[in-house]
Amino acid sequence: MEFKGRDIISIEDFSQQEINHILDVSKTMEPLAKTGSDMLKGKILATLFFEPSTRTRLSFETAMLKLGGNYIGFAEPDITSARKGENLADTVRTVENYADTIVLRHSLEGSAKLAADVAKVPVINGGTGAQEHPTQAFTDLYTMRKEKGKIDGLKVALVGDLRYGRTVHSLAYALALYNVELFLVSPESLRMRKDVLQTIKSKIPVTENANLEATIPKIDVLYVTRIQKERFPDAAEYAKVKGAYKIDLKTLKGAKKDMIILHPLPRVDEIAAEVDATPQAKYFQQVWNGIVVRMTLLSLVLGAVK
């Protein structure tokens, strides 16, 4: 298993054994995330964010600083050469001279793959198109294993926008590598994309179009996603499904005591504020875990750990 120099583009590129290794290394990163480290001293991360993001960008930059490295980059496309008409390949071939590794966020499907093909340095997908967000999926898996002690055997419900939400696609692919039972809960217009569905159905039991109320008592993990306005081609359609499947204390009534609630954040109103105080709410711990996992990925691809 060699991670040095490797690109992190799609969760589908990773075997279960490799994912487990990433989760194992993440556990050893926890203390370093608290104390800091000089593991990547002198190394530079470039964060190329062609779409806005608070969480993923700051999470990667924090991870790099905690490893003793530093970062350069941009947080929006308007201040870049893209505005002058430069194509992504040229931007990447430029930035690879500056940085030891690149994190890319871009609205274009396949852009991370393109960047990785071009770049001599490892490229990490920080969310591209509507399909892939692998570092969030690693974070989700790490949170599940940290909180539940294992991934195999879990019953997981994915709730909300399963069509446009890139995190659920990466996560569904990853869960399909484990012995997991999956419940998909979404409005009709936001059902899981066919291609993803076929892949995961061939590997694990999947209940599509599950009823939220009936599902809650059965599950170990409730994974809620935001209905993302910016992913909708049609505003009227958005208005119709917005707020569907909102989680509040009443929704959680039948839930197992040790069920956990995850959310990739940001949330708008899918989870009521009253839920935050419950022991089941783990979405803010997820943020911390995201730093730990990204520290792992950065040190793996830069060869600082094996």
Place this chain on the structure above:
Amino acid sequence: MEFKGRDIISIEDFSQQEINHILDVSKTMEPLAKTGSDMLKGKILATLFFEPSTRTRLSFETAMLKLGGNYIGFAEPDITSARKGENLADTVRTVENYADTIVLRHSLEGSAKLAADVAKVPVINGGTGAQEHPTQAFTDLYTMRKEKGKIDGLKVALVGDLRYGRTVHSLAYALALYNVELFLVSPESLRMRKDVLQTIKSKIPVTENANLEATIPKIDVLYVTRIQKERFPDAAEYAKVKGAYKIDLKTLKGAKKDMIILHPLPRVDEIAAEVDATPQAKYFQQVWNGIVVRMTLLSLVLGAVK
């Protein structure tokens, strides 16, 4: 007096004794501001600027670098999750995972308080609403004491926009803790807010609606503020008062030789360029003092100094 873990929200939360301590520590920070230090090595500051700012943001980031720490953050709201509909509390609960302390600038009155209530890490108010800018007030006080040797006994004039300018409100509260005589000089529509006025009038002598020409010869500190267009609800009103009370060499004719002129900056045309070369002009030294004071605040709330 315990500062570790403390939020810096309003100047009103500080006793005279505490303010004096901050000014005393700042004096010991001066050499470190020149040589640099490793006092906060491994620590991370998050600068969350929902409103544009050059000075306050760069000043805090510089202070953090000079203490051996580092920073993450954003400089405008458009690139953040707020655009996706996330509320401030969620942003704070996210960012507290990344950073050891947070500086917040926000247009909303009370937003720093809200952030502090939510956050586990210390929150520093980097300017919120039209009312509070405590770190600027500490800087102003430090500059007065550094230049005049003391604060007690000073005669201070506040000139310009006393209604919408947040720095003068914080400063007026702070000066009211000392034995200071205050002169308020402003156009009628920009007179000091009633609530601030009542509080300070109950503590120190205040001359409202003072005549600039008559006041200049009496005072030790001339504190000038910008008439801020963005604080005006009405553009016509702005045009009317813009440029009133402009300070030039003629205005300064009757002033004491050792009077000092301060300004929180940026200025537009409240102070003529010809004034910059006078020994009384201390507004650019104020910028340096702002670094020193912010180094103090960061090391205090992070427990690096007592």
Place this chain on the structure above:
Amino acid sequence: MEFKGRDIISIEDFSQQEINHILDVSKTMEPLAKTGSDMLKGKILATLFFEPSTRTRLSFETAMLKLGGNYIGFAEPDITSARKGENLADTVRTVENYADTIVLRHSLEGSAKLAADVAKVPVINGGTGAQEHPTQAFTDLYTMRKEKGKIDGLKVALVGDLRYGRTVHSLAYALALYNVELFLVSPESLRMRKDVLQTIKSKIPVTENANLEATIPKIDVLYVTRIQKERFPDAAEYAKVKGAYKIDLKTLKGAKKDMIILHPLPRVDEIAAEVDATPQAKYFQQVWNGIVVRMTLLSLVLGAVK
């Protein structure tokens, strides 16, 4: 030859001997650009970019990090005090308190000179107006000497927008200090500015209005520039010349085997992608050389090397 504290404003301020020294020091920086260094530990660079730029800004920030320093700054004018009406001189007099050196990009001709006149710390021109981009010119010269072993004796063609492109003006001035023969290839409306032309013609042989096809076989360096839309006063004029003088494999047929192709980047479609794989294409190596040269300039003006 003293560089400590010196401003880098115009290539015209440098003698051939000084330029040679910068290129010599750059050669010694190459290994440090790979391993990193603590040469500027504790030093802070301010990058004040009033115009968008990926390359120049990230290149300087990377250079500073590789020297062990750090950076603060902004990447676009909208988030700065300029929006509040602050003039450039005040911004500079503020930022010089934060930073040990300042890099400025600005649309205004003469703005770097103005900043340097005001600032106590060294100011480096990161591209101002349509006339000057000295650090790009140093990079171009360094690339030529690195690739061809010398500058004297070279035959160089400058192709594309010779009127609005600031890099070609700085480069032409610099080349005129050497024993170089220059070929200028451009559409009629984009011919080299008269003032630049007069200066260089008085020093070296210059063929204006050269035919690209006839010129290619003679030259050692083909320097291509982007037809910059944002430099055109008139959109119709832009459309007319856009794409003129495009370089592809066919264009290169008669070229010397060891001719090199340079471009300050970003490119739009002046150089076809098929050219990238030729051994003559050196424009991405130029990016690396830009880091090395900027490390040199930073350490020279900050007195870390002589």
